[in-house]
Amino acid sequence: MSIAIRMLLIATLASAWPALAHDLQYTVVGGQAVVIKLFYADDTPFTFEAYEIYRDGEQLPYQVGRSDSQGRIAFLPDRAADWRIKAFSEDGHGLDFKLSTDAAAQLAGSDKPAFERYSRIFIGLGFILGLFGLLNLYLKRQQKS
Amino acid sequence: MHIPDGFISPQTYLPAYAAAVGLWAYAARRVKRELDADTLPFLAAYTALSFVLMMVALPLPGGTTAHAAGIGLLAVSFGGWMAFLAVSLVLAMQALLFGDGGVTALPINALAMGLVGGFAALTAWKTFGRWNQTLALFFAGWLSIALPALLVALVLGVQPLIAHDAQGAPLFFPFGLSVTLPAVVLPHLLVGLAEGVLTVLGYRYLTRLRARLA
Numbered sequence: 001m002s003i004a005i006r007m008l009l010i011a012t013l014a015s016a017w018p019a020l021a022h023d024l025q026y027t028v029v030g031g032q033a034v035v036i037k038l039f040y041a042d043d044t045p046f047t048f049e050a051y052e053i054y055r056d057g058e059q060l061p062y063q064v065g066r067s068d069s070q071g072r073i074a075f076l077p078d079r080a081a082d083w084r085i086k087a088f089s090e091d092g093h094g095l096d097f098k099l100s101t102d103a104a105a106q107l108a109g110s111d112k113p114a115f116e117r118y119s120r121i122f123i124g125l126g127f128i129l130g131l132f133g134l135l136n137l138y139l140k141r142q143q144k145s
Numbered sequence: 146m147h148i149p150d151g152f153i154s155p156q157t158y159l160p161a162y163a164a165a166v167g168l169w170a171y172a173a174r175r176v177k178r179e180l181d182a183d184t185l186p187f188l189a190a191y192t193a194l195s196f197v198l199m200m201v202a203l204p205l206p207g208g209t210t211a212h213a214a215g216i217g218l219l220a221v222s223f224g225g226w227m228a229f230l231a232v233s234l235v236l237a238m239q240a241l242l243f244g245d246g247g248v249t250a251l252p253i254n255a256l257a258m259g260l261v262g263g264f265a266a267l268t269a270w271k272t273f274g275r276w277n278q279t280l281a282l283f284f285a286g287w288l289s290i291a292l293p294a295l296l297v298a299l300v301l302g303v304q305p306l307i308a309h310d311a312q313g314a315p316l317f318f319p320f321g322l323s324v325t326l327p328a329v330v331l332p333h334l335l336v337g338l339a340e341g342v343l344t345v346l347g348y349r350y351l352t353r354l355r356a357r358l359a
Binding site for chain 1: 148149150151152180181182185186188189192193196197200202204210234235238239242243245247297298301310318319320324325328329332
């Protein structure tokens with residue numbers, strides 16, 4: 001093999017080196033994720049809907065994506081922080097809440113609704129009827145005076 | 146239909162709050178003149194019904210849910226301003242006590258559902274009621290859901306245009322009008338049918354009950 005052909009072969013191989021940058025590799029490791037389950041009041045999962053996760057105070061999202069077929073979001077926090085979770089469907093349903101992680105990047109706490117859904121109905125009815133009861137007393141007092 | 150917190154930009158909700166506060170004050174003065182002790186128990190019962198209806202999610206095709214609201218029923222039974230205040234009360238309670246619907250979105254929800262929905266229903270009832278009461282009531286109920294849904298879709302859909310960063314990425318609700326209009330309005334056209342039936346039945350029941358008690 002002539003020197004010219006050897007040089008050409010070496011040059012060809014060398015020029016192919018950058019192509020390795022396009023060869024996507026992967027590794028698989030287990031990890032402790034925070035899993036958020038999103039669902040409607042009738043337990044229908046909030047499936048394949050968009051979400052964004054931000055470290056508190058940051059503008060650039062830490063993670064974006066779509067919920068899975070079970071309405072779940074899994075993410076791996078990298079440190080102790082407060083995290084803001086925003087999830088939204090195209091029809092305007094959604095949530096915007098916070099959770100926190102500790103120094104081991106494990107879940108430490110999260111916002112919770114003040115009342116369970118069915119308690120809300122009774123509390124709400126009590127509130128409305130109580131308010132109108134007070135209004136009724138006010139109207140009667142007005143009529144007397 | 147309640148818009149949660151974090152979806153609406155301050156450029157939208159601050160002017161909406163200003164408008165809503167003025168309208169709530171005006172409505173309170175109007176209602177104070179018109180409200181009497183005979184009407185109050187019915188208004189209380191129908192406001193409570195509206196609250197319960199908003200808590201009952203109806204599953205819809207596509208994996209989403211929607212709910213009736215009783216807005217048309219409140220409007221044709223008690224007038225537009227009473228309906229506006231009653232629906233605003235329900236929405237405020239849901240937002241402040243339960244986190245259903247955002248505090249920042251409260252004026253938009255109240256203006257769209259209570260004011261526009263209520264007065265649209267009342268107008269439909271007054272316009273068509275002289276020809277066919279049943280159809281007019283049904284249409285009033287349907288319109289009280291469909292029109293607010295259209296407004297909410299518009300408000301959500303313009304958020305990416307109103308509030309975005311230097312790169313053009315939306316800071317609040319991310320989907321534009323081409324997405325929100327069909328996604329919000331179409332399901333509510335169906336829910337409006339249930340609201341229409343509810344308005345017909347609820348109004349007739351209330352009329353009979355009032356006549357019996359008079």
